[in-house]
Amino acid sequence: MELELQQAIEVLERTPSTLNSLLRDLSESWLVQNEGPETWSPRDIVGHLIHAENSDWIPRAQIILEHGDERAFEPFDRFAMFEKFTGKSIGELLDTFGRMRAESLRELRLMNLTPALLEKRGRHPEFGVVTLSQLLATWVVHDLGHLAQVTRVMAKQYREAVGPWTAYLPVLGR
Amino acid sequence: MELELQQAIEVLERTPSTLNSLLRDLSESWLVQNEGPETWSPRDIVGHLIHAENSDWIPRAQIILEHGDERAFEPFDRFAMFEKFTGKSIGELLDTFGRMRAESLRELRLMNLTPALLEKRGRHPEFGVVTLSQLLATWVVHDLGHLAQVTRVMAKQYREAVGPWTAYLPVLGR
Numbered sequence: 001m002e003l004e005l006q007q008a009i010e011v012l013e014r015t016p017s018t019l020n021s022l023l024r025d026l027s028e029s030w031l032v033q034n035e036g037p038e039t040w041s042p043r044d045i046v047g048h049l050i051h052a053e054n055s056d057w058i059p060r061a062q063i064i065l066e067h068g069d070e071r072a073f074e075p076f077d078r079f080a081m082f083e084k085f086t087g088k089s090i091g092e093l094l095d096t097f098g099r100m101r102a103e104s105l106r107e108l109r110l111m112n113l114t115p116a117l118l119e120k121r122g123r124h125p126e127f128g129v130v131t132l133s134q135l136l137a138t139w140v141v142h143d144l145g146h147l148a149q150v151t152r153v154m155a156k157q158y159r160e161a162v163g164p165w166t167a168y169l170p171v172l173g174r
Numbered sequence: 175m176e177l178e179l180q181q182a183i184e185v186l187e188r189t190p191s192t193l194n195s196l197l198r199d200l201s202e203s204w205l206v207q208n209e210g211p212e213t214w215s216p217r218d219i220v221g222h223l224i225h226a227e228n229s230d231w232i233p234r235a236q237i238i239l240e241h242g243d244e245r246a247f248e249p250f251d252r253f254a255m256f257e258k259f260t261g262k263s264i265g266e267l268l269d270t271f272g273r274m275r276a277e278s279l280r281e282l283r284l285m286n287l288t289p290a291l292l293e294k295r296g297r298h299p300e301f302g303v304v305t306l307s308q309l310l311a312t313w314v315v316h317d318l319g320h321l322a323q324v325t326r327v328m329a330k331q332y333r334e335a336v337g338p339w340t341a342y343l344p345v346l347g348r
Contacts, residue, residue, distance in 0.1 A: 001207070001331040001332060001335065002334075002335055003201065003326035003332065003335045004311040006201075007201050007203065007204065009330065010200055010201060010204070011204070013213055014196055014200075017195040018195040018196050020195075021188055021191040021192040021194075021195050021323075022188055022192050026185075026188075027184060028182075029181065029183050030184070030185070031218035035175070040180055044267075055264065063194065067179065072187060078225075092185055122336070124339075127337075127339070127341075128192075128338075130337055130338060130339070131337065132272070133335065134335065134336055134337035134338070134339060135339075137332040137336045137337075137339075138261065138336045138337075138339040139348065140332055140342050141329045141332050141336055141339075141345065142331075142343065144325040144326070144328050144329035144345065145325070145326075145329055145343055145345030145346075146189035147196075147321075147322075147325040147327045147330070148321075148323075148325040148345050148348075149322075149345075151318040151321040151322040151325070152318070152319075152322045154185065154318050155314075155315045155319055155322065157175040158175060158177065158311040158314055158315050160176075161175065161176055161177045161308065161310045161311035161327055162307065162311045163301075163304055163308035163311075163312075164298070164301035164302075164304060164308070164316075165298075165301070165304070165308060165311075166310040167301075168294055168312075168323060169312065169314075169315050169316065169319055171315065171318065171319030171320065171322050171323075174322075174348055
């Protein structure tokens with residue numbers, strides 16, 4: 001599929017409610033366990049999404065609209081959430097993410113992006129030239145990839161509990 | 175984690191609302207595309223969950239409680255949904271799944287499963303002896319694995335649209 005703005009927004013606006021449905025009021029043991037050393041728990045992932053919302057998507061779109069490919073984006077720290085969100089409950093994190101996503105989508109709509117603007121070029125600090133359309137598609141895939149990760153991490157907590165059924169559950173081997 | 179009944183139910187009761195949040199009223203193109211030949215679309219996956227609800231979890235739990243390991247479960251047809259659900263809208267499928275899951279959980283609670291009953295043995299047609307606890311853990315992992323699949327299938331529709339960012343999006347390679 002090519003990126004079509006309204007279809008991308010359909011996914012972006014669903015992510016907070018999907019995470020709410022999955023994680024709010026869930027037992028702590030589902031929320032804090034991960035896939036092993038150097039991997040993330042569902043709670044870490046929500047923290048990461050908040051941090052990305054703050055410093056990645058809309059700020060980078062604005063840099064493209066204002067500076068084109070003459071100014072590179074700020075590099076994005078993918079591990080910042082480990083310091084920033086210690087001690088916050090999952091409810092607080094989900095509330096924060098929901099508020100920030102609503103604000104991001106308000107700003108996105110105010111950009112009135114035309115097909116021509118979607119092809120506008122920016123500069124990634126590592127990849128070089130990218131387009132606004134690629135940035136927005138990445139936003140959507142980033143959401144969906146982290147939703148897949150949350151559910152995979154939760155599934156793996158029952159790796160042993162399923163006994164021989166593990167053979168029919170490919171998610172446990174990913 | 176070992177299976178703890180209340181924590182398992184927490185996940186099982188969230189799956190219909192999570193799928194609702196992700197899929198209801200979404201554009202058709204997100205719903206019908208898959209990962210290539212012999213793979214499933216988000217719509218197929220909801221059909222599969224309905225079919226599993228009908229013929230897998232509670233029926234098998236009842237066989238264990240009534241017959242122990244003296245009677246093997248009926249084999250489960252993992253592809254039955256392709257015939258059964260043609261022509262149904264995603265809204266109808268989600269409504270059906272939500273109703274069936276609520277009924278399954280009502281029946282599960284009525285079983286008043288004690289730790290001793292959870293260790294009761296049944297017979298899988300292929301694996302041989304399994305326990306009720308393993309069956310319920312499998313139900314949870316099956317839900318979570320298919321949620322991971324729905325989001326992964328959606329993410330892959332933007333495989334080309336993300337351009338060079340594909341390098342940072344592992345979900346596109348799974």
